[in-house]
Amino acid sequence: MLEPSCGDGVFVEALAKASPRAKFCFTGFELLDEEATKARQRCLAVPQFESRIRNQDFLDFAISRILTGQTDFDCAVGNPPFIRYQYLPEESQRKAEAVFKLLHLPFTKHTNAWVPFVLAAVAMLKPGGRLGMILPSEIIHVMHPQSLRTYLGEVCSRLLVIDPEELWFDGTLQGAVILFAEKKHQTGDHCDGVGIVRVSGRSFLSEEPSRLFNDTARINGKTVEGKWTRALLTIAERSLVDSLSEHPEVHRFEDIAKVDVGIVTGANKFFLVPDDTVSRYGLARFVHPMFGRSEHCPGVIYDGYQHAQNARIGKPTNFVWITAPKGGLSKKVLEYIELGEKEKLHTRYKCRIRKPWYTVPSVYATEVCMLKRANDTPRLILNELSAYTTDTAYRINTKTAVPEQLVYCFLNALTALSAELEGRHYGGGVIELVPSEIEKLLVPLPKRLRPNMQQLDKLVRKEIAQVVLAQQSKHVLGELGVSPADQKRLLLAWLRLKNRRQRASEEDTNEQDAA
Numbered sequence: 001m002l003e004p005s006c007g008d009g010v011f012v013e014a015l016a017k018a019s020p021r022a023k024f025c026f027t028g029f030e031l032l033d034e035e036a037t038k039a040r041q042r043c044l045a046v047p048q049f050e051s052r053i054r055n056q057d058f059l060d061f062a063i064s065r066i067l068t069g070q071t072d073f074d075c076a077v078g079n080p081p082f083i084r085y086q087y088l089p090e091e092s093q094r095k096a097e098a099v100f101k102l103l104h105l106p107f108t109k110h111t112n113a114w115v116p117f118v119l120a121a122v123a124m125l126k127p128g129g130r131l132g133m134i135l136p137s138e139i140i141h142v143m144h145p146q147s148l149r150t151y152l153g154e155v156c157s158r159l160l161v162i163d164p165e166e167l168w169f170d171g172t173l174q175g176a177v178i179l180f181a182e183k184k185h186q187t188g189d190h191c192d193g194v195g196i197v198r199v200s201g202r203s204f205l206s207e208e209p210s211r212l213f214n215d216t217a218r219i220n221g222k223t224v225e226g227k228w229t230r231a232l233l234t235i236a237e238r239s240l241v242d243s244l245s246e247h248p249e250v251h252r253f254e255d256i257a258k259v260d261v262g263i264v265t266g267a268n269k270f271f272l273v274p275d276d277t278v279s280r281y282g283l284a285r286f287v288h289p290m291f292g293r294s295e296h297c298p299g300v301i302y303d304g305y306q307h308a309q310n311a312r313i314g315k316p317t318n319f320v321w322i323t324a325p326k327g328g329l330s331k332k333v334l335e336y337i338e339l340g341e342k343e344k345l346h347t348r349y350k351c352r353i354r355k356p357w358y359t360v361p362s363v364y365a366t367e368v369c370m371l372k373r374a375n376d377t378p379r380l381i382l383n384e385l386s387a388y389t390t391d392t393a394y395r396i397n398t399k400t401a402v403p404e405q406l407v408y409c410f411l412n413a414l415t416a417l418s419a420e421l422e423g424r425h426y427g428g429g430v431i432e433l434v435p436s437e438i439e440k441l442l443v444p445l446p447k448r449l450r451p452n453m454q455q456l457d458k459l460v461r462k463e464i465a466q467v468v469l470a471q472q473s474k475h476v477l478g479e480l481g482v483s484p485a486d487q488k489r490l491l492l493a494w495l496r497l498k499n500r501r502q503r504a505s506e507e508d509t510n511e512q513d514a515a
């Protein structure tokens, strides 16, 4: 048994308790002397094991073993270090990258220390060998471990993730999961794919892992390639999503619209100002309406009325876009620019790479916008005022769809569910989508549907997301012929994934459904 980062040896002690009669040949690695000494002491208490604690960098050992193709371990366990690549010492960064290279996998600087640990541990397993590790839950849904997911899909015959409702480690925002993997016996063997078991409390610990493996539905080897979020769906939910994705009136977002980032000012405090700043510095000639936060647009329409309301309560609704050279500017405007320079804004990276620093580039508005982050579900906004948006929002140009139709139809349970499957979330539970994820969303656009934008705007302002999505699903998905039972199935799947992201319990899903 291998433990690549054994710390003070709690795992070897636990192993001896769990299997008192078993005989293990245990090799643990630990970088810190003090921890390695503690681990050695723990090993002395389990003389039935042949244990060796190596006080050295696991990655050095792993790199030499991968180079020589040695696969000596029957199993690997552990809780590898969670450290973002950028915070690793340079030497460790190089070693981490080497593991990817040796396994012919694409490397990204967004990776984290735990990823090369798992890659290397799996690489060193014998055919049929098994791994069980505690890992951050981001293995399921963020982009950076894609090389690891792909590798596991290629070399393993089965994969299982234990996904707890609770946070297992105090003081962490990030959830942890347990990954179980079994390496293929032969390269050409079939991969059963990955299954995810949602657990509550610790009772799963008394279950036979083999039963959990056998009883959990899996997404197959082919789909293991992408994010693993699809494994959070039941078989019925997955086949419903798959069949709807084939419907002629359901489109991939990229086929009907183009996503572009919002305006990058480099200094929002200077470029986004309330009305009183405009009058104090005589900026009226140079300002344009702008919004960038969801509270600036609580509905789905951004119009003159909403803009005036935001301005009245002192929100920074004006975008300062000074396009004239300094010679043509009034004293007051020059004073405003000097104010920014006094605060050294012109030396900030985004500002100093353009000339003059106060003329923001790539300024244009689109008829449709989308805020990058959302609490419950992403929505599109019909930008009737042609307001500009900062980079907290995306600018969306429709290709084939009519803007009203796109904004209206975007709110439904199928699109909301596909956002949960494609998007990412961090500690706070807010969903975020990057353009490549938005492009994959499924959007139903029934041709015969006549959108009632005013009604939808009112509904979104008044009701919680569940109610909005239920009603919209009736209109949009109903028009496609999706039965009320299937609408509900999609809605419940969305609710379950949303609650998982927000760390609400399974009971909340049931209660919210009943409501």
Ligand SMILES: C[S@@+](CC[C@H](N)C(=O)[O-])C[C@H]1O[C@@H](n2cnc3c(N)ncnc32)[C@H](O)[C@@H]1O
Binding pocket: 004, 005, 006, 007, 008, 009, 010, 011, 029, 030, 031, 032, 035, 056, 057, 058, 059, 078, 079, 080, 081, 082
């Ligand atoms: C998250 S702790 C886990 C310790 C132990 N398995 C447990 O669960 O209590 C990670 C351990 O990995 C060690 N570590 C970090 N980088 C290492 C490396 N390159 N080689 C060996 N050990 C390392 C750290 O010193 C730390 O003790």
